[in-house]
Amino acid sequence: MLPVTMASTLLDKLWALHCVADLGDGESLLNIDRVFLHERTGSIALQGLADAGRALRDPGRVFCTMDHIVDTYPGRGDETAMPSGRDFIVATRAAAREAGIRLFDVRDPQQGIVHVISPELGIALPGSTVVCPDSHTCTLGGLGALAWGIGSTEAEHAMATGTLRVRKPRSLRVTFDGELAPGVTAKDMILHLIGREGAGGGAGHAVEFAGNAVRALSVEARMTLCNMAVEFSAFTGFVAPDATAAAYVEGREYAPSGSELALARAHWRELFSDVDARFDRELVIDASAIAPxxxxxxxxxxxxxxxxxxxxxxxxxxxxxxxxxxxxxxxxxxxxxxxxxxxxxxxxxxxxxxxxxxxxxxxxxxxxxxxxxxxxxxxxxxxxxxxxxxxxxxxxxxxxxxxxxxxxxxxxxxxxxxxxxxxxxxxxxxxxxxxxxxxxxxxxxxxxxxxxxxxxxxxxxxxxxxxxxxxxxxx
Amino acid sequence: MEPLSPLRRHTGIAVPLLRNNIDTDAIIPSREMKRVSKHGLGEGLFAAWRYTLPGSREADPAFILNDPAYRGASILLAGANFGCGSSREHAVWALHEYGFRVIIAPSFGSIFYSNCVRNGILPVELDEAAIARLAGAVAGDPAGRPLTVDLEAGQVLDPEGRALGFTINPGHRRMLMEGLDVIGLTLERAADIDAFEQADRQRRPWIYR
Incomplete structure (x- = not known):
């Protein structure tokens, strides 16, 4: 059960669900379910923690991949076309081992771009809080996660305490009504929105994407939509998890299974904006008018x-x-x-x-x-x-x-x-x-x-x- | 990380870079982040605009930071949505190492803003017209007409001493003024975090494995 009684937005519900303490001055201490790192900005966060002599609160909730600097040429290894790229890879590997976290290393069969593998493996889940020192972490909103990009110093905070100090953003609902024309995709939807409202249009807001055209998207397409919430200057973007999202999650390696899955599904079903919930801002877009x-x-x-x-x-x-x-x-x-x-x-x-x-x-x-x-x-x-x-x-x-x-x-x-x-x-x-x-x-x-x-x-x-x-x- | 030096009141040379949407790729290009380190980044600051060729260190005289009149600038006047884009904290580390302590813009990228506060750079939000006036006020003699930013009073003082008020979240103000160890502060709440997780394990057991 969620500790919310008045008509609430999904943002309100997610915030309440994860709120450890009210810190005053508009700041909340939010519990962080998953921290994901990569070799570009994660290595330095792990190093910062080690230098400060601080332990990870729960290494089982922290993950790391090699995606940013690693080459994509066939037969690649630790050497990279980027001068000094190897140093990042080697340092990340050593730091991840020292910290005792799961690393998806260069030759790991599950390696990949952080925001592609975290949903793919069931690490990011509907309703979960996920952070990564990478601005496109908002991608995971496609699954109904509350996920956002942070700096390396904040990543240290999240790993050391299992929490972050965050100011609650204002709520913005963007409703895409109607049906997309054939050949028009989620990418066109988000570019259209940013073109119309400006690259700063979402500043200070968490965006809930809603409407028929969003409901009709696959989870992967919803991730494309949410991915560029940061290019809209939003704190994050998300789509309320529905049966499509629940079906996506099922059977993935780190996702709940068995009796936990039933419990999780019941929990996810509560994650939506109430019909009479009030948003700080609303935008409505005619999806049928969007062109490539x-x-x-x-x-x-x-x-x-x-x-x-x-x-x-x-x-x-x-x-x-x-x-x-x-x-x-x-x-x-x-x-x-x-x-x-x-x-x-x-x-x-x-x-x-x-x-x-x-x-x-x-x-x-x-x-x-x-x-x-x-x-x-x-x-x-x-x-x-x-x-x-x-x-x-x-x-x-x-x-x-x-x-x-x-x-x-x-x-x-x-x-x-x-x-x-x-x-x-x-x-x-x-x-x-x-x-x-x-x-x-x-x-x-x-x-x-x-x-x-x-x-x-x-x-x-x-x-x-x-x-x-x-x-x-x-x- | 070394303890942050507290920032209460700062007087310095202000340099205008009044473009909107200056992203963190422009503040520090990816190729300038060469080592797993928070240091050695000042040289790469605005590299694509500051130097004549990619990878070179030959100053492009057309770029304002290379104008000798602005040498030693510590206050940056910028356009809207400053620091949008990539979360790279390197952008803030580079600005700090170069010598910037205050950035004044109509708005900021949100991750960049948090990164500033955590690294002893004061982000000040003022409207575009006020920033344009400040840029005009320092032009001609930036060193002789410095700006003062008083965090405690929440004011920017122009070269004539006229005050422009700004607001900042009290938590952020405290962090900057006292150079706080935020992780240490949060760890003092370990009991709250433990209690939350204990209850949450009942509610969402699949999160903890």
Whole structure:
């Protein structure tokens, strides 16, 4: 039973469920169910704790993976294309062993991107609190977890105390009414929202995604939606766990089973916003009006339905936004009024915690089957986890990608960002299923256009930015 | 980590970088995070804008931090949503090592904001127009026209001594003013945490294994 009696939002319920103490001044001490680390920012948190002579409160609730720096080339080991990458890997391995936590190491059959493997293995669960020193931890909201990114110092706090000191965010419900058009995905939904409300639009809020179009999404697609809540500046995003979420969890290695599963299911059924709950803010979006979307600039708010021209900064009233648009056009090598559709590309990337799950790869492969990547386009697919990679290979999806001319990689974050290892190169234009089109994110001077995996696949084949043609539905 | 130096009142040179959405990748590019360390990051601060070429250390004269007039700046005036993006605490460590103690912006990325407070950098929220006025007030002679930020009073003082009020959560204020060991403070509540977990084990046994 939840200690809440008045009409409550899901945020209220999750907060009450995890509240250890009210610290005053608007701060709560929240219990943290799971801490997940990776070699980029987790290594330093473990080291910080060890240096301070502090123990982990419960090593069984802390996990670690190698995803950010590790190479994704076939046959990879501890050596990385990134200079000094090996040091991070070796230090993380040693620190994880010392701390006694479960590490998904480079050659572990369950290794992968942190936000792909934590739900995949049942480590992140509906209603659980999950933190990771990684901003895309909000991905796990797709499962109905209260999950958010933190810094390394806060990760030390979470590991040492099993809690975090947190100010409760305001509540924002974003309702996507209606049905998505064919070929429109969760990625297009979240880009559309950020484009409409701005990259700062969710600041100070926890976003509950609701409505028919959200209910109709698979858990994997809900994770794509929630993944970019941080690009909306939200504290986190989540979808109330329903039967779809409960079914997703069942049978996963770390998930409850047997009598505990029945108990857990009963608990998860209570996790929803009451019908008369009041939100601090509400937004309603007509999902049927969303088109395949792509970014043109250097913030996720710089996005457009494919087919619309790049906006003119001169028409922007706000001076700071105008200046941002002007700088973005310069970096991206674009002019106001230019069409993105038909813009030649040099690279295509499918991967990242946003869009590298089996359903993403299936959708792209469905498009690519029997087609070839256009000459001159460098195309790369990086499955989100070793488990996803294995499952895709069992279905022959790897062959579809390879036959189309994509390189097929080991799991990891790969070219979602540039750590001094691999990049498409300066001035190269890349269509990417990732989450950030920031200046230099994919390498110095690299021009990133964010889009869904299907749009990436279609553009790779066309050699320029394009939407996938609508599938002819069987009568 | 070494104890934080308390921050009550700070006077320093202010430098304007009035772009919106300056993300933590821009504050410190991934390639500049070379070691498992909180140190040695100041050099990589704003590397893509500060140096002429990726990886080089040749100052780009067009970037404001390279303007000798702003040498020794310790207060950064920024645009909205400063520090959005990646959670990397390295962004805050880099700013601190470079010498920044105060960042004034209309809004901040939330993870970045928490990271600031935990590392002795004061994030001050003021509206865009006020920040533009401060930038105007220091221009021309930044060293001769420093700003003062008084955390205790919740005020930014412009070069003429005119006060602009700001608000900050009292818990964050205390953390910054006293340089607190937050983990130590929370561990004093071990009994509360134990009691919570004991009850929670009955309610959600599957979380504990």
């Amino acid at each position: 979307t792509v970014t043109w600039g250097t913030s996720p708010e710089h996005c457009l339905p494919i087919g619309e021209p790049v906006p003119d900064p001169a028409s922007e009233a706000d001076p700071a936004r105008r200046e941002g648009m002007r700088k973005a056009l310069g970096y991206m090598g674009l002019a106001p009024g230019q069409q993105l559709a038909g813009l030649p590309i040099d690279g295509a990337f499918i991967g990242s915690c946003t869009n590298s799950r089996l359903s993403d790869l299936r959708a792209a492969a469905d498009f690519l089957r029997g087609k070839r990547v256009a000459p001159g386009v460098s195309a790369v697919c990086v499955p989100g986890s070793t488990t996803v990679k294995r499952a895709a290979e069992a279905e022959g999806i790897d062959r579809v990608f390879r036959d189309a001319g994509f390189s097929w990689r080991e799991a990891g974050c790969s070219m979602c960002f540039y750590a001094g290892g691999e990049t498409f190169g300066a001035g190269k234009r890349v269509i990417s299923s990732t989450n950030r089109n920031f200046e230099g994110r994919q390498g110095p001077g690299t021009r990133t256009h964010l889009a869904s995996p299907v749009t990436v696949a279609a553009s790779a084949v066309a050699g320029h930015i394009t939407r996938a043609e609508r599938r002819v539905e069987a009568a």
